[in-house]
Structures are given as structure tokens and as C-alpha cells.
Amino acid sequence: MKTFRINTPDENIRPALIDKINDLTKPKGALGRLEELALQVGLIQQTLSPALHHPCNVLFGADHGIVEEGVSFSPKEVTWQQMMNFAYGQRGGVNFLCRQHGFSLKLVDAGVDYDFPPQSGIIDMKVRKSTRNYLHEAAMTSEEMNLCLERGAEVVRRCHEEGCNIISFGEMGIGNTSSSSLWMHAFTGIPLEQCTGAGSGLSSDGIRHKYNVLKAAWDNYQGDHTAEEIIRYFGGYEMVMAIGGMLQAAELHMTILIDGFIMTNCLLAAIQLYPAVQAYAIFGHQGDEAGHKLVLDYMQARPLLNLGLRLGEGTGAICAYPIVDSAIRMLNEMDTFSHASVTKYF
Amino acid sequence: MKTFRINTPDENIRPALIDKINDLTKPKGALGRLEELALQVGLIQQTLSPALHHPCNVLFGADHGIVEEGVSFSPKEVTWQQMMNFAYGQRGGVNFLCRQHGFSLKLVDAGVDYDFPPQSGIIDMKVRKSTRNYLHEAAMTSEEMNLCLERGAEVVRRCHEEGCNIISFGEMGIGNTSSSSLWMHAFTGIPLEQCTGAGSGLSSDGIRHKYNVLKAAWDNYQGDHTAEEIIRYFGGYEMVMAIGGMLQAAELHMTILIDGFIMTNCLLAAIQLYPAVQAYAIFGHQGDEAGHKLVLDYMQARPLLNLGLRLGEGTGAICAYPIVDSAIRMLNEMDTFSHASVTKYF
Numbered sequence: 001m002k003t004f005r006i007n008t009p010d011e012n013i014r015p016a017l018i019d020k021i022n023d024l025t026k027p028k029g030a031l032g033r034l035e036e037l038a039l040q041v042g043l044i045q046q047t048l049s050p051a052l053h054h055p056c057n058v059l060f061g062a063d064h065g066i067v068e069e070g071v072s073f074s075p076k077e078v079t080w081q082q083m084m085n086f087a088y089g090q091r092g093g094v095n096f097l098c099r100q101h102g103f104s105l106k107l108v109d110a111g112v113d114y115d116f117p118p119q120s121g122i123i124d125m126k127v128r129k130s131t132r133n134y135l136h137e138a139a140m141t142s143e144e145m146n147l148c149l150e151r152g153a154e155v156v157r158r159c160h161e162e163g164c165n166i167i168s169f170g171e172m173g174i175g176n177t178s179s180s181s182l183w184m185h186a187f188t189g190i191p192l193e194q195c196t197g198a199g200s201g202l203s204s205d206g207i208r209h210k211y212n213v214l215k216a217a218w219d220n221y222q223g224d225h226t227a228e229e230i231i232r233y234f235g236g237y238e239m240v241m242a243i244g245g246m247l248q249a250a251e252l253h254m255t256i257l258i259d260g261f262i263m264t265n266c267l268l269a270a271i272q273l274y275p276a277v278q279a280y281a282i283f284g285h286q287g288d289e290a291g292h293k294l295v296l297d298y299m300q301a302r303p304l305l306n307l308g309l310r311l312g313e314g315t316g317a318i319c320a321y322p323i324v325d326s327a328i329r330m331l332n333e334m335d336t337f338s339h340a341s342v343t344k345y346f
Numbered sequence: 347m348k349t350f351r352i353n354t355p356d357e358n359i360r361p362a363l364i365d366k367i368n369d370l371t372k373p374k375g376a377l378g379r380l381e382e383l384a385l386q387v388g389l390i391q392q393t394l395s396p397a398l399h400h401p402c403n404v405l406f407g408a409d410h411g412i413v414e415e416g417v418s419f420s421p422k423e424v425t426w427q428q429m430m431n432f433a434y435g436q437r438g439g440v441n442f443l444c445r446q447h448g449f450s451l452k453l454v455d456a457g458v459d460y461d462f463p464p465q466s467g468i469i470d471m472k473v474r475k476s477t478r479n480y481l482h483e484a485a486m487t488s489e490e491m492n493l494c495l496e497r498g499a500e501v502v503r504r505c506h507e508e509g510c511n512i513i514s515f516g517e518m519g520i521g522n523t524s525s526s527s528l529w530m531h532a533f534t535g536i537p538l539e540q541c542t543g544a545g546s547g548l549s550s551d552g553i554r555h556k557y558n559v560l561k562a563a564w565d566n567y568q569g570d571h572t573a574e575e576i577i578r579y580f581g582g583y584e585m586v587m588a589i590g591g592m593l594q595a596a597e598l599h600m601t602i603l604i605d606g607f608i609m610t611n612c613l614l615a616a617i618q619l620y621p622a623v624q625a626y627a628i629f630g631h632q633g634d635e636a637g638h639k640l641v642l643d644y645m646q647a648r649p650l651l652n653l654g655l656r657l658g659e660g661t662g663a664i665c666a667y668p669i670v671d672s673a674i675r676m677l678n679e680m681d682t683f684s685h686a687s688v689t690k691y692f
Contacts, residue, residue, distance in 0.1 A: 025428070025431060025439075026439055026657050027419075027420070027546040027656070027657070028547065029654075029656075030439075030546070030655065030656050030657040031439065031655055031657060031661075032634065032654025032655045032656070033654050033655075073373075074373070082371070085371060085681060089681050091371070091679060091681035092681065093370075093371075093372055093376075093377060093680060095679070096672070096676060096679040096680060097672060097675075099675075099679070100668070100672060200373040200376070304653070307379040307380065307650070307669065308375075309377055309378045309379075310373070310375075311373070311377060315377075319668075322446070322447070322665075322668045323651075323665065325446060326442070326443060326446060326665060329442040329443075329445075329446055330439070333441070333442040334437055334438065334441075334442060335438065
């Protein structure tokens with residue numbers, strides 16, 4: 001399986017960063033989360049004057065065999081239709097947010113059950129047309145999982161070569177809240193029922209059915225319960241590519257913006273493989289999907305936003321970008337008491 | 347006293363706005379607060395395609411007589427020093443946020459105890475050098491209060507003439523959390539102790555002393571308890587100018603971004619005079635000042651952000667601007683199911 005070299009950022013620069021933040025012309029701590037973000041990105045970039053360059057949102061799309069069991073409110077074809085909408089129309093939710101905040105958008109076909117035309121601009125990294133149905137068998141083979149990690153990492157290396165040092169990940173994959181719920185249950189121990197939610201719009205009966213399917217899949221599972229095995233058995237191609245992308249981003253000391261329920265669980269899975277990856281992650285948004293708050297609490301994560309978004313695509317992460325940008329500007333553009341003629345008031 | 351003509355927005359356009367939002371290519375409600383904001387601004391602007399133009403942050407500065415009683419951690423001279431820092435250095439907290447989000451910044455001297463040089467660019471609307479000490483007498487006269495309402499309105503009319511249709515208000519005034527606490531107590535009935543907090547950094551002993559001073563001021567008060575009288579007696583010049591500004595903005599059908607504890611209480615006071623003003627207000631940020639959450643709950647307000655900011659200056663409002671911008675872009679830039687080739691999935 002592909003390996004990564006991920007270390008937590010060197011802590012030696014921390015005291016100097018804290019001194020700089022405390023010398024800015026404001027009461028100590030008065031810029032709250034901006035001060036925490038400035039410290040985190042300063043540590044990641046190992047500088048007192050961090051900068052954000054070429055933000056990028058990588059959106060992985062794939063289909064899921066489990067959809068055969070009726071776990072999703074939306075029909076499967078929405079996956080490819082929305083990918084086409086993002087690519088051609090530029091009028092999806094993720095598109096206007098990318099334009100607004102200057103993100104480049106990379107659309108990646110990780111395993112969509114559709115043949116995209118080459119001129120769509122969708123990057124072809126298709127592993128297979130849809131995962132297998134994990135009610136009966138593993139969603140993917142070990143070879144496919146490894147391919148996902150490698151390809152996710154490859155996309156991120158491309159972004160990095162283009163100058164990107166802050167990256168978000170999004171997904172489009174009807175059925176992927178189901179994989180997320182199973183990973184969450186496996187890695188946190190929180191009862192599966194509390195990990196299972198409405199996805200794109202299930203009724204309470206629909207959620208009950210989804211839970212029964214996932215419970216049966218979990219009960220049928222005969223694997224060895226290692227993290228790698230759980231990821232492979234219940235995963236989605238787009239989700240494992242996101243894991244590969246996150247791990248590569250951490251190895252390259254990039255700042256990672258985490259989107260909603262699905263990407264939070266991808267990070268949770270990535271942490272099982274390389275715990276140090278979390279130091280590079282900023283949680284963008286707490287969504288309304290049942291279970292999201294629980295998994296965030298488990299990870300001791302406090303997302304920057306809580307706007308009730310549940311669209312995926314990276315939208316919650318991108319919405320949080322200007323706050324990270326504010327934190328960096330604070331560090332670089334605010335005056336210091338040492339320099340300004342203001343009585344130090346703390 | 348200056349009067350305003352403020353009506354709640356015409357509701358006739360509401361169904362068409364809701365239809366448009368629900369036809370966007372996303373599960374119904376999946377963009378959460380963005381959908382609510384799009385509806386609100388659509389109502390304010392009375393159009394299905396609202397737009398934000400020339401955002402402006404008006405920052406009123408003034409000093410407070412009550413500071414003589416030791417209610418503030420920061421010395422009084424910080425008011426003029428910070429105003430100068432905003433004007434000359436352009437390196438205050440509010441400055442980098444205005445630059446980041448394309449806000450023009452208007453600095454207004456409402457009543458600072460300092461003579462600003464004309465070349466500072468600070469708009470001279472000084473009513474008096476500091477309010478009186480309301481432990482012993484009314485903070486301002488009726489004439490001064492009226493002048494504040496008129497001048498606050500005048501600044502907003504200038505912004506509007508320059509094309510601005512979304513405006514935030516900020517303040518710089520050592521001692522103004524004290525006025526805010528008294529207004530909040532008077533207008534909500536919440537016990538004064540729960541309305542009183544640390545301001546720019548008081549210790550628990552400091553907060554106790556501040557509370558004792560405010561309690562004594564409240565007990566000494568012999569006025570008639572009308573809203574106008576409460577505003578006048580315990581107010582600050584910068585705060586009453588902000589009230590005038592908010593009321594003028596509502597009259598002109600502008601969208602108003604509300605900052606932290608002090609500006610929330612200015613809106614609360616404005617609502618006592620003209621309840622319809624609240625329909626024009628978007629709450630930007632819930633700060634850490636004790637009492638802010640309580641007054642927001644009283645107003646049934648759910649701020650967009652909760653980043654632990656407690657700087658004032660308009661910073662919490664400006665930080666929320668990109669979210670409002672996202673909402674408007676959603677309405678104007680997203681595809682509709684009627685138009686796109688996506689199976690309607692809700």
C-alpha cells in the first residue's frame with residue numbers, strides 16, 4: 001500500500017508566533033479564532049508571515065454499489081449529471097463559491113458509472129464504474145484502494161506544482177453518506193444508528209431502511225477490522241482518493257480545509273493511517289447531517305462555520321476560506337504595539 | 347426628535363423568491379443559511395436577482411464620561427489613538443478586513459476627547475468631547491441626541507449616494523460596553539448582572555466593580571423610562587449615531603450588517619423606536635462578551651459567525667460579508683432544475 005511521510009509541524013516556532021500575535025494592536029485574544037488559525041498556519045508553513053497561494057478545490061466523483069439497496073433518496077444518475085453540470089455549466093453550488101473565493105476547481109472522475117467526454121475537462125482517474133455492493137462483498141479490492149491513494153496523491157502533487165498551498169476536497173457520489181456512516185461507526189465506536197442520517201433528503205422511514213441495510217452490511221462483515229481493511233471494505237473510490245489527497249497534502253505541508261460529513265470521515269480515516277495529518281486540517285463547516293457534530297466532537301474539532309449546508313462538493317470548506325485568509329492578513333497587515341503609538345491595552 | 351419612515355419590506359415577492367431558491371440544482375434547503383439570506387436580501391431589494399454594491403463600514407468613535415468611574419480596563423486615550431491608527435496607519439483590525447472584502451471605511455468622530463487634524467480624513471461630526479458621567483447625570487442632552495441621530499443618518503445618506511446598498515457599523519469608544527449593558531437591561535429586562543461583561547479585558551474583580559457602578563447609575567436614574575429617554579441618559583454619542591445610521595439605512599432599503607455586543611444593543615435600541623428596522627438587519631457575529639448571546643436570543647437572532655471576536659470596529663460584521671455575498675451569488679449564478687439536465691432530486 002502506498003506510504004506517506006507525515007510529521008507534525010516543528011513546534012520551535014510556536015513561541016515567536018504567539019509573541020507576534022499578542023503584540024498586534026488589539027486586546028489579547030480579541031480576534032479569537034483568527035488568532036488560532038494564524039498560529040496553526042504559521043506552524044504548518046514554519047514562518048511568522050504565512051501566505052496563502054492558489055487555493056484549489058479537488059472534487060472527486062464516484063458511484064456506490066450499495067445504492068442498489070435503496071439507501072439514497074437521490075437516484076444514482078445524479079452523480080454523473082452533477083459532474084457534467086460542474087464541468088460544463090459552471091453553475092453548480094461549488095462553481096460560484098470557487099469563483100467568489102478564487103479557487104481553481106479540479107474535477108476528478110474516481111469511479112463514476114458514466115463515460116465522460118474527454119473535452120469535459122474532468123480528470124480521468126476512474127478506477128472502476130462504481131464500487132461493489134458492500135452488503136455482500138468488499139466495495140473494492142486492495143489494488144483498487146492503492147490506486148485510489150496513489151491517484152488522489154497525484155492530483156494534489158499537481159496542485160502543489162501549480163503553486164497551491166491551501167487545498168479543500170469535495171465529493172459528488174450518490175450513496176457516500178452510507179460509507180461515511182460505517183467508517184464513523186468503525187473508527188469512533190459511536191452506535192451506527194447515531195452515525196446514520198438523511199443524506200440528500202431521506203424521510204424518517206428512509207433513514208430507518210438505510211440504517212437496516214448498513215447494520216446488515218456491518219453484521220455480514222467478516223474482515224480483520226484493521227483501519228486499512230475497513231476503509232477498503234466500506235469505502236468509496238472518491239473517498240479513498242480524498243484520503244490519498246489529504247495525506248499527500250500533509251506530506252507537502254499544505255493547509256487542508258475540511259468540508260462536511262463525508263470529508264470529515266475521510267479525514268477520520270486518514271488519521272487512522274497517519275495521525276499527524278490532523279495538524280494540517282482546518283475544519284470548515286459543521287453541517288446538518290446527523291452524526292456530523294458527533295464525529296467532530298470525537299475529533300475535538302470546532303468548525304469555523306455552521307450554516308446548515310449539506311451540499312458537499314467542498315462548499316462548506318470553501319465558504320470558510322475567507323476566515324483563514326483574514327487570519328493570515330491579521331498576522332501580516334496589523335500594526336504592533338511595539339511599532340504603533342497606541343497604549344498597550346491588555 | 348428626528349423621525350424616519352421605515353416599513354417592513356413588501357411580502358408580495360416572497361413566493362417567487364422561494365420558488366427560485368427551490369429550483370436551484372441542489373437538494374431543497376441544502377444551502378441552509380445561504381437560502382435564508384438570499385430570501386431576506388431579495389425581500390429588502392424587492393427583486394429576484396439582488397446585488398450588493400459598494401459595501402461600507404461606518405465606524406463611529408466617541409468617549410464616555412462613565413470611564414471616570416474605572417469601568418474599563420483600557421485607558422480612555424485608546425479611543426483617539428486607535429482612531430488615528432485606523433486613519434493613518436491603515437493597520438488596525440478593521441483596516442485589513444475592509445481591504446480584504448472591498449469595504450470602504452468611513453471614520454466618524456462622534457465625540458472623541460481629542461482634536462483630530464483635518465488631514466486625518468476622520469469625518470468631524472463631534473457633538474462634544476465625551477458624554478457626561480451618567481452615574482450622576484444624563485450622558486447627553488436631547489439636543490445632542492437629536493444631533494447624533496441626524497448626523498448618523500447623514501453619513502449613511504452619503505454612502506447611499508455613493509452607490510452603497512449594504513452597510514455595517516462599527517465603534518471605537520472606551521467605556522461603551524457599559525452603555526450597552528444598561529440599554530440591554532432596560533430594553534430586555536434581563537438582570538443587569540447578566541448584561542455586564544469584561545469589555546476589553548477586565549478581571550472578575552473589575553467586572554464586579556463595573557457592575558456596582560452600573561447598578562448605582564441605574565438606581566440613581568429618575569427618568570421616565572421611555573426608550574428615547576433611556577437611550578439619551580445612558581448612551582454614547584457613537585452609539586446614538588449608529589442608531590441614526592441604522593434607521594436611515596432601513597429607510598433607504600439598505601441591508602444592514604450587525605457587528606458585536608455594542609452594535610447589537612444599538613439595533614435593540616433602534617428597534618424600540620422603529621420595530622421594522624430589524625427586517626433589514628443581518629447579524630454577523632456572536633462575540634464572547636457576556637450578555638451578547640442573551641441579547642441575541644432575546645431578539646431571536648442567529649448570527650452567521652461565532653469566531654470569538656471581541657474587537658468591535660465592525661470586524662464581526664465585515665467577516666460575515668462573504669457569506670451574504672455567497673447567498674446573492676447562489677441566487678444569480680446557480681443553475682435551475684428547469685434549465686439544467688439534472689434529475690430533480692428532492
